Amino acid sequence: MAFEPQVIGDTKGVLPEVIDKLKEISKKTGKPVTITSGGGFRKKLLGETGESAHHYGLAADVKIPGYKTEKIAEMMREVGFVGVGCYYNYDGTEAMFAHGDIRGQPAADRTYYARGTDHGGKAHWVRVYRDPKVKTWPDGKTWDDYKSKEEWQKKRGIKPSPPKEKTPPPVKVRKNNRIVIFLMLVLILIAVVAIIWSQGGGGGGGGGGGGGAQTWTITTDSGHTATLTVDSSGSFTGYGWTGSTPSGSYSIPITDGSMYGTTMTFTANATYDGGQGTIYETGLGTLDDAFPNATYATGTCNYTISDPLGTRSGSLSWTATRTA
Numbered sequence: 001m002a003f004e005p006q007v008i009g010d011t012k013g014v015l016p017e018v019i020d021k022l023k024e025i026s027k028k029t030g031k032p033v034t035i036t037s038g039g040g041f042r043k044k045l046l047g048e049t050g051e052s053a054h055h056y057g058l059a060a061d062v063k064i065p066g067y068k069t070e071k072i073a074e075m076m077r078e079v080g081f082v083g084v085g086c087y088y089n090y091d092g093t094e095a096m097f098a099h100g101d102i103r104g105q106p107a108a109d110r111t112y113y114a115r116g117t118d119h120g121g122k123a124h125w126v127r128v129y130r131d132p133k134v135k136t137w138p139d140g141k142t143w144d145d146y147k148s149k150e151e152w153q154k155k156r157g158i159k160p161s162p163p164k165e166k167t168p169p170p171v172k173v174r175k176n177n178r179i180v181i182f183l184m185l186v187l188i189l190i191a192v193v194a195i196i197w198s199q200g201g202g203g204g205g206g207g208g209g210g211g212g213a214q215t216w217t218i219t220t221d222s223g224h225t226a227t228l229t230v231d232s233s234g235s236f237t238g239y240g241w242t243g244s245t246p247s248g249s250y251s252i253p254i255t256d257g258s259m260y261g262t263t264m265t266f267t268a269n270a271t272y273d274g275g276q277g278t279i280y281e282t283g284l285g286t287l288d289d290a291f292p293n294a295t296y297a298t299g300t301c302n303y304t305i306s307d308p309l310g311t312r313s314g315s316l317s318w319t320a321t322r323t324a
Helices: 015-030 068-077 151-154 176-202
Strands: 007-009 033-035 059-063 083-089 094-101 120-127 212-219 224-232 234-239 241-243 248-251 254-260 263-272 278-285 296-307 310-322
Touching: 015 033, 015 068, 015 094, 068 083, 068 094, 176 224, 224 248, 224 254, 234 263, 241 263, 248 263, 263 296, 278 310
Parallel strands: 007 033
Antiparallel strands: 033 059, 059 094, 083 094, 083 120, 212 224, 212 310, 224 234, 234 254, 241 248, 254 263, 263 278, 278 296, 296 310
């Protein structure tokens, strides 16, 4: 079956001309193209003026699985994008996304964008020149200048967004004290059984050093390493994963970790740049033996990043090894 070109992500409000060009790229690569820039309605970000092409649905920041910024930018120029922007990480390496727009006004070749990226590097821009007489903006306004977003959408022939459904108020339920006490006793019993099982009452017999505290090292395929401290019940926390922005580096602690039977799960989250950015990750993997006898695990970690550049997500592979 032939590959059907896909443009996914924050597509709402992005003009059809932009979507069509991205579909050409999807067709050439055989991979989906994801828009990460907040669609055509995003608010002004730090360093943006009211003339940002994103405010008119004329631009998109995109990522393609396995492609870095310069290759994405090259394909954008090939399909006819007028403005193309490459992004670089803080250490000078290529980022995994690029900018393309169809504005009419040309920009200076190889100029720097006013705002750095959350990856730390300057945004490196290359413009394909076009007739400067072509008017850049249809009416010189962003949708913030209209009475409502719906009026802005109507002006450009965009189908209005459906209204958000109101969340019904929570139903208040009277608590029955006897039921609450009974459930608490059941939970305590389950916890006691789990502790006894983890200390050798279950979990696959000997050969792994018993149910005492353990130390593990977890490493992602991107090279990030953290140390896990696992208690006798299989619960763990970890430290060592970090990220960086122009404002400095920050830690990404691993919390709510658990090794139970042959399953390993955990979450990791962090905020940065004064709360403007957030990272949330969930990990799931398989141990090579039932805890506490396991010595090796492998799995994947799904993450979501949300900051002024928009929301994007992805997946990493990881391995974990017991070291003590």
